[in-house]
Amino acid sequence: MASGITRDEVAHLARLARLAVSEEELELFAGQLDLILQSVSRIQQVAAADIPPTSHAVPLTNVLRNDEVRPSLPPHAVLAAAPAAEDDRFRVPRILDEEA
Amino acid sequence: MDLIELSAASLGEAVATGETSAVEVAQAHLDRIHAVDGALGAFLHVDADGALAAAKEVDDRIAAGEKLGPLAGVPLALKDVIVTEGIPTTCGSRILEGWIPPYDATIVRRMREAGIVILGKTNMDEFAMGSSTENSGYHPAHNPWDVTRIPGGSSGGSSAAVSGYEAPLAIGTDTGGSIRQPAAVTGVVGHKPTYGGVSRYGLIAFSSSLDQAGPLARTVLDAALLHEVIGGHDPCDSTSIDAAVPALAAAARAGAAADLAGLRVGVVRELSGEGYQQGVLDSFQSTVDLLRELGAEVVEVSCPHFDYALPAYYLIAPSECSSNLARFDAMRYGLRAGDDGVRGLEEVMSLTREAGFGPEVKRRVILGTYALSSGYYDAYYGQAQKVRTLISRDFAAAYEQADVLVSPTTPFVAFKLGERTADPMAMYINDLCTLPASLSGVPAISVPCGLSTTDSDVPLPVGLQVMAPALADDRCYRVAAAVEAALDARRGRPFMSDAPALEGAK
Numbered sequence: 073m074a075s076g077i078t079r080d081e082v083a084h085l086a087r088l089a090r091l092a093v094s095e096e097e098l099e100l101f102a103g104q105l106d107l108i109l110q111s112v113s114r115i116q117q118v119a120a121a122d123i124p125p126t127s128h129a130v131p132l133t134n135v136l137r138n139d140e141v142r143p144s145l146p147p148h149a150v151l152a153a154a155p156a157a158e159d160d161r162f163r164v165p166r167i168l169d170e171e172a
Numbered sequence: 173m174d175l176i177e178l179s180a181a182s183l184g185e186a187v188a189t190g191e192t193s194a195v196e197v198a199q200a201h202l203d204r205i206h207a208v209d210g211a212l213g214a215f216l217h218v219d220a221d222g223a224l225a226a227a228k229e230v231d232d233r234i235a236a237g238e239k240l241g242p243l244a245g246v247p248l249a250l251k252d253v254i255v256t257e258g259i260p261t262t263c264g265s266r267i268l269e270g271w272i273p274p275y276d277a278t279i280v281r282r283m284r285e286a287g288i289v290i291l292g293k294t295n296m297d298e299f300a301m302g303s304s305t306e307n308s309g310y311h312p313a314h315n316p317w318d319v320t321r322i323p324g325g326s327s328g329g330s331s332a333a334v335s336g337y338e339a340p341l342a343i344g345t346d347t348g349g350s351i352r353q354p355a356a357v358t359g360v361v362g363h364k365p366t367y368g369g370v371s372r373y374g375l376i377a378f379s380s381s382l383d384q385a386g387p388l389a390r391t392v393l394d395a396a397l398l399h400e401v402i403g404g405h406d407p408c409d410s411t412s413i414d415a416a417v418p419a420l421a422a423a424a425r426a427g428a429a430a431d432l433a434g435l436r437v438g439v440v441r442e443l444s445g446e447g448y449q450q451g452v453l454d455s456f457q458s459t460v461d462l463l464r465e466l467g468a469e470v471v472e473v474s475c476p477h478f479d480y481a482l483p484a485y486y487l488i489a490p491s492e493c494s495s496n497l498a499r500f501d502a503m504r505y506g507l508r509a510g511d512d513g514v515r516g517l518e519e520v521m522s523l524t525r526e527a528g529f530g531p532e533v534k535r536r537v538i539l540g541t542y543a544l545s546s547g548y549y550d551a552y553y554g555q556a557q558k559v560r561t562l563i564s565r566d567f568a569a570a571y572e573q574a575d576v577l578v579s580p581t582t583p584f585v586a587f588k589l590g591e592r593t594a595d596p597m598a599m600y601i602n603d604l605c606t607l608p609a610s611l612s613g614v615p616a617i618s619v620p621c622g623l624s625t626t627d628s629d630v631p632l633p634v635g636l637q638v639m640a641p642a643l644a645d646d647r648c649y650r651v652a653a654a655v656e657a658a659l660d661a662r663r664g665r666p667f668m669s670d671a672p673a674l675e676g677a678k
Contacts, residue, residue, distance in 0.1 A: 082538060089494060089541045090501075090518065091534055092526040100531075104596055105539055111597055112483035115555050118562065125557030126564060128381045128411070129367040129613020130642070135410040149274040155508035164503050165517045 077106050175200040180246045180340040180394040187245030188234065194227035194245030198289050201247045205291065205338045208674045213313045214323075214332040216252050217260050218292035223247065230287045242397055242421075244287030249333035249342040252293040253300055254385065255374040256280055263376045264296040264326075266309040267500050267507045267528025277374020278409070279343065279385055279402040286401045291339055295329030298530045299497065300350055300378045302326050303602035306593055307532045314589070315358055317671050318630050321586040324354025324602075327388065331358040334388050336674060341398050342388040347379050348485050349582075349606025351386050352618040356581035356635025359620045359667055361395045361652065362388045364606075366642050367613030368413035370399075371406035379492040380411075382485075382610050390668055392427065392619060392653040396420035399645070415643065423646035427653025430661070433467030435651070438574030442478040443605045448583045451624025455634035456580045459621040459655060463578070466654055473573055475566035480559045481607035486600060487543050487556035488611070494540025497533070500525060535596065564612045571641050576651055579605045581618040581635030585627050605637055615645040619652035620667040621659065631670065 079102040086093045086101075093101065147160050156163040175197055178186070186192045202220050209215055230245045255261050255273035257280075262268045276284070283290065297307035305313040305328030313328040315321040316336035323332040327344030331354035334342045344351040346364035355362025363386045370385045377383060387398035403417040439460060444453060464470050502508040502524035503517075510523035529537070543552040570577055583604050592598040609616035621636035636655060640647040660666055 077542065081542075085538045085541045085545075086534075087522075089537045090498075090522045090525055091529070091537065092519075092522040093534065094526075097531070097534070101535055101538060104535060105542075108486065108535075108539060108596055108600075109542075112486050112552070115480055115483040115487065115559055116551060118477070118480055118555070118559055120555060120558035120562065123558040123561050125554060126560040127557060129564075129611070130411065130413065132411065135407075137407065145274050150504075153271055153274065153505040155502060155506070156511065162504055165511050165513075165515060165520045167517045169516060 077102060077109055176204045176337045178340065179391050180243055180389060181391070181397060183246045183340060184242045184244060187230065188240065190234070194230040194289060195224060197245055198223045198227040198247055198291070201291055201339055208336055209338065211314060211319050211675055212316060212332045212336045212338070213311050214249065214294055214329040214336060214338055215292045216262060216264070216295050216310055216329065219259050219290065222259065223289050223291050226284070226289045230289065233287070241286045241401065243341070243401060245289060246341060247289045247291045247339050248283065249292065249294045249330055249339040250280070250290050251327050251330050251342070251344050252296055253345050253376050254280060254343060255376065256290070256293070259293065261293065262309070264298040264308045264310065265528060265530070265533070267524070269507065271505055275374065278371035278406045280374065282402055288341070288401065294327070294333055294342060297326035297328070298533050299376070299493070300326040300345055300347055301493070301532050301536055303349070303353055303599055304589070304592065305329060306589060307530055309530055312589055315586045316674060317359060317586065317632055321588055322357070324357040324586065326350040327354045330388050331355055331360060331362070334358070334360045334390055335668070335671065340390060341394060343385055343402070344388050345375060345383060345385045346610065347382045347489060348610045349603040351388060352606050352616060352635070352637060353582050353602055355388055355618045357586040357633060359633030359671060360388055360390050361392050361617065361619050362386065363395050363399060363617040363645070363648060364609065364615060365399060365403060365645055366413070366615045368411050369417065369615070369643070369645065370402050371409045371412050373406055373408035377496040379489040380496060381492060382489060392649055392656050393421060393424040396424040396649045413643070418643070418646035420646055420649050423650040424653040427650035428657040430466055430654045430657045432463060432651065432654050435468045435576070436574045437463050437468045437470045438473035438570050438577040439470060440478065440570070440577050440579050441472055441474045442476065443579035447601070448580065449585060449624065449627040451626040452580050452582070452584060452634050454626070455622030455624060456636065459636050460578065462655065462658055466658060471573055473570040473577065475570055475608065477559060477562040477566050478608045481563055481611055482600065482604060484556040484559040484563070484611060485603065485607045487552050488560065490536040490540035491543045491553050492540070494537045494544065497537055500528065532596070560611050563608050567608070567612050567614060576647050577639040579637050581605060581637040585624045585632035585634060609639045614642050615640050615648050617648035617652045619655055621655060623670065
């Protein structure tokens with residue numbers, strides 16, 4: 073597969089990743105990411121069609137615990153770190169657009 | 173002898189016997205930090221009051237006749253990627269500036285219970301992404317051997333603190349080499365445990381399938397003692413291995429007899445040659461000769477897929493980070509930017525992440541988002557996971573011929589600050605030798621093995637990497653201790669005694 077990443081693609085990816093990148097960053101990152109991608113694309117030379125993927129270094133099994141109530145952090149301890157809190161809850165910006 | 177020059181093992185003994193007090197030891201190290209950290213930049217936060225209070229508690233417990241562990245009263249520098257209740261934790265990022273976590277990581281709890289005195293939080297590349305600590309959102313850290321050079325990364329604050337005698341012990345974390353490479357370039361010992369050997373509960377995640385916390389120290393025994401405190405099963409981490417930690421301090425003590433008769437050592441052909449500095453290769457070669465003199469049988473092994481560890485890592489780690497760092501959304505903790513009552517949630521989120529993340533974090537988040545996109549997933553992330561399998565198979569084949577594998581820890585000695593910041597790939601190749609063990613989850617240690625005088629105007633440390641099969645961390649400590657003991661005996665003094673005195677120190 074040919075590698076290569078355009079400035080428009082970087083802008084799209086930044087939007088997906090919720091990064092309000094500047095014009096200068098777009099220019100810089102597009103060039104750098106293109107070089108990085110060219111370099112890591114080397115991985116496609118490895119013949120591995122029939123090789124199983126490894127997602128984790130050790131075999132993972134689902135871990136269950138008994139369904140018992142354990143102490144959790146009190147609300148004030150958690151909300152103390154919040155950027156904004158109101159009525160014992162996180163206060164967040166509006167989540168719907170005007171026209172919605 | 174000056175308290176700051178003692179090993180952790182000696183300090184623990186001196187505190188236990190009442191020869192000195194934990195408070196005196198803590199104060200001596202806080203004074204040292206005050207004197208030299210302006211030059212080193214190893215700490216992001218020094219918790220003097222907390223350290224002295226913890227030390228006083230150790231002294232009180234000993235006075236009450238309590239029998240504590242071997243590291244009670246010994247100070248430690250903690251990488252700022254580990255959360256600490258009541259102590260600021262930033263992960264080297266502006267997005268967490270001023271965050272005070274409401275809980276302790278499991279390893280912090282274990283260290284506190286063992287009477288270890290936490291001096292403060294150490295500098296690091298933002299979210300542990302980097303090899304020089306120049307990606308810190310606050311300031312770079314400096315190498316005590318030459319303050320114009322990097323102390324490695326991402327655990328560069330921890331390596332600088334131990335190498336600069338600000339603490340005899342430190343915790344680092346290693347995703348692709350972030351304990352071993354900083355240890356190597358600052359002349360100290362650093363061990364990446366078997367994946368799952370040390371709890372990740374309370375370790376701010378970068379690449380969850382690779383992240384592992386481990387010890388840094390000036391001696392192999394000190395590192396082993398600290399590993400024994402933090403290691404072992406934790407029900408709060410679903411990837412934690414439910415098996416006993418091997419006897420690590422005993423392995424280090426056994427290794428110090430410098431007898432490796434019967435041990436088979438594999439030299440990895442793919443981890444040397446072109447692109448490696450001459451001084452690094454010379455030190456490595458003379459250490460391989462030394463291993464032979466100590467009785468080891470040295471064989472060459474080939475691990476052909478190690479050549480693809482770098483591209484595999486730089487697809488897997490950014491992919492996992494792009495997912496893990498989604499939690500920094502400006503809603504529950506950390507920075508929030510642009511919340512003017514008019515802007516919506518998505519815009520506030522995007523503005524916050526733009527303001528709070530540095531360039532390397534943004535690059536990796538974008539790269540990971542790309543590698544996980546539909547249409548590219550199989551060619552990049554999927555292929556990287558298959559190569560990961562092939563690397564593990566190379567290890568398995570090599571361990572049929574050898575008990576441990578060795579290589580240089582890094583291709584080059586500490587470079588100058590600023591030398592590689594413009595080119596991300598030039599920075600990434602720092603991890604060339606450390607990545608295979610990370611991807612395969614096997615343990616690996618770096619121990620000082622020589623000084624290079626050919627690659628710089630000042631002598632700079634070179635590290636030997638010793639890799640072992642999963643769960644055989646004790647082999648790493650045994651071999652590293654043998655090399656350390658033999659080189660100390662040959663030299664007639666410890667490795668670190670050749671480091672220059674720091675400006676501003678008494």
